[in-house]
Amino acid sequence: MDPILRFLRRLSEGDKVSTRSVAKAVEATANKMSERQIIAKRIPPGSRTLKWCVINEAALDSYCINQYPLGLFAEELELDTRESAAKSRRGSKRTGARVEEVILCKVFCESAVVGEVSSLLVQSTSTFGVAAFTHPASNITASGLWVSIENHESFHVVNKANSPSFDGAFLLSGQPSAKQINWMEQSTESGCSFVHFGDLDFAGLTHYIQLRNRLGDAITFWSPQDIGVDLFKHLGNRVLFKHQMSSAKYNIENLRGGLRGDEDALHILRLIVETGCVIEQEALHNEFLRSRD
Numbered sequence: 300m301d302p303i304l305r306f307l308r309r310l311s312e313g314d315k316v317s318t319r320s321v322a323k324a325v326e327a328t329a330n331k332m333s334e335r336q337i338i339a340k341r342i343p344p345g346s347r348t349l350k351w352c353v354i355n356e357a358a359l360d361s362y363c364i365n366q367y368p369l370g371l372f373a374e375e376l377e378l379d380t381r382e383s384a385a386k387s388r389r390g391s392k393r394t395g396a397r398v399e400e401v402i403l404c405k406v407f408c409e410s411a412v413v414g415e416v417s418s419l420l421v422q423s424t425s426t427f428g429v430a431a432f433t434h435p436a437s438n439i440t441a442s443g444l445w446v447s448i449e450n451h452e453s454f455h456v457v458n459k460a461n462s463p464s465f466d467g468a469f470l471l472s473g474q475p476s477a478k479q480i481n482w483m484e485q486s487t488e489s490g491c492s493f494v495h496f497g498d499l500d501f502a503g504l505t506h507y508i509q510l511r512n513r514l515g516d517a518i519t520f521w522s523p524q525d526i527g528v529d530l531f532k533h534l535g536n537r538v539l540f541k542h543q544m545s546s547a548k549y550n551i552e553n554l555r556g557g558l559r560g561d562e563d564a565l566h567i568l569r570l571i572v573e574t575g576c577v578i579e580q581e582a583l584h585n586e587f588l589r590s591r592d
Contacts, residue, residue, distance in 0.1 A: 302322040302324050302325050303324065303325055303328050303366070304367065304371065306321065306322075306325045306328070306329070307362075307363050307366070307367070307371055308371050310338065310351070310353050310359060311359065311360075311363060311371055313353075315341075315343050315346075315350040315351065315352050316350055316351045317348055317349070317350050317351075318340060318348070318349045318350060318351060319348065319349075321351070329351055332359075332362065333351075335358065335362070336354060336355055336358070337353070337354065337355050337358045337359050337362055338351045338352060338353055338354060338359070339351075339352055339354045340352075400433065400434045400435075400476060400478035400479060400482070401431055401432075401433055401434075402431065402432055402433070402434050402439075402469055402479070402482060403429060403430075403431050403454075403469065403470045403472075404420070404424075404429070404430055404431070404432075404467055404468060404469035404470070405424045405428070405429060405430060405454075405457065405458065405459075405467060405468045405469070406420040406421050406423075406424050406430050406466075406467045407421070407424065407459040407465065407466055407467055407468075408421065408443075408466055409421055410442060410443060410466065411441065411442055411443050411445070411466035411467040412439055412440065412441055412442060412467070413439065413440045413441075413442050413489060414437065414438060414439035414440070416432070416437070416439065420432065420439075424459075428455070428458070434478055434479075434481070434482045435478070435481070435482070440482070440485050440486040440489055440491065441466075441467055441469075441482075441483075441486035441489075441491045442466065442486070442489060442490065442491050443465075443466030443467070443491060443492075444464065444465055444466055444491075444492055444493075444494070445465060445466060445467045445468060445469065445486075445491060445492075445493050445494075446462070446465050446467075446468045446469075446493065446494045446495075446496050446521075447468075447469060447471055447475075447483070447493050447494070447495045447496070447497075447510070447518070448468055448469070448470055448471065448496050448497075448580075449471050449472075449473065449495075449496065449497035449498055449503060449506060449580060450472075450473075450498070450580055450581065451470065451472065452581050453496060453580050453581060453584065453587075454468065454470040456584050456588070457496075457587075457588075461588050461591065462588065462591040463591065464591050465494075465591065471497075471506070473506075474502075474506055474509075475506055475509055475510060480509065480510060480513050480514075483510065483513070483514055483518075484513050484514060487514050487517040487518075491517070492517045492518065493510075493514065493517060493518040493519075494518070494519055494520075494521050495507050495510060495518055495519065495520050495521060496521045496580060496587060497520070497521075497580055498577065498578070498579050498580045499522070499531075499567050499570075499571065499577060499578040499579075499580070499583070500539065500540070500543060500571065500577030500578070500579070501543045501544075501546075501548075501549040501554065501571070501577070502543065502549070503580070504520075504554055504557075504558065504564060504567065504568060505548075505549065505554065505557075507520050507558075507564060508554070508557035508558065511557075511558075511561065512557070519561075519563065520561070520563060520564045520567065521587065521590070522563055522564075522566070522567055523583060523586040523587075523590070524586070524589075524590055525586070526566070526567070526570065527570070528570065528573065528574055530578070531570050531571070531574040531576045531577075531578060532574055532576060534578045534582045534583070535574060535575075535576025535577060535578050536576060536577055536578065536579060537575055537576050539577050539579070540571065540575050540576055540577045541575075543577065551568070551572060554568055555568065
């Protein structure tokens with residue numbers, strides 16, 4: 300583990316950290332925090348050695364958020380939740396028991412969800428950078444405008460500050476599961492709508508079709524403002540295009556049929572075929588965030 304992260308975690312949990320135990324890689328950080336009057340060297344009651352002690356908790360919180368915007372424990376939270384999500388999709392072949400789906404999300408305001416724990420989800424998002432609940436057991440639905448995000452890297456980029464037009468975001472983690480789609484559909488019945496931020500490739504469009512078949516006009520596929528041949532040639536991946544073209548999973552005519560009536564998504568498909576390139580969503584972070592200002 301990053302020694303600076305370990306040091307900040309101990310301080311945030313109320314520990315008084317011995318100056319002798321601090322790694323050399325942390326000393327510069329500790330001294331800088333001391334200069335800012337966040338921590339100080341003191342000998343606590345009952346101790347005989349100097350220890351780093353927190354003297355300004357508010358300043359410590361601000362410093363930690365600045366250094367680790369997703370939260371000091373976001374990595375473990377994501378890994379635990381990702382494993383829970385994986386287990387929920389695998390289910391139990393032996394017992395046949397119904398397994399809940401873990402919804403990994405970010406809730407930017409209390410009005411973004413309908414349910415008794417809305418404030419807790421907002422607090423979790425603010426503290427850790429993410430929040431989670433189970434569906435359908437929690438009986439929570441989304442409200443307002445949400446963004447559904449295909450991949451983990453892009454999910455962690457989006458936050459309240461850089462995407463103020465959204466009320467919340469949630470992670471699909473690849474192909475949407477039946478329970479994820481059920482949750483989205485239940486949310487649209489209460490007036491929620493979604494923007495889907497996915498890869499501009501055959502897989503991304505296939506996932507979108509699955510969502511659109513259930514959500515209808517309540518979901519749209521995000522595309523860059525400057526989308527065109529030049530963008531695909533500049534950011535596109537020809538190797539991935541050839542790989543997907545050779546796969547029996549994807550059929551261009553089936554994709555056209557599934558996207559019928561959605562001109563924006565059909566335009567993306569035409570550009571993919573015309574340029575022989577696909578664009579992974581990680582290459583579009585800047586374009587996506589600029590479009591949400």
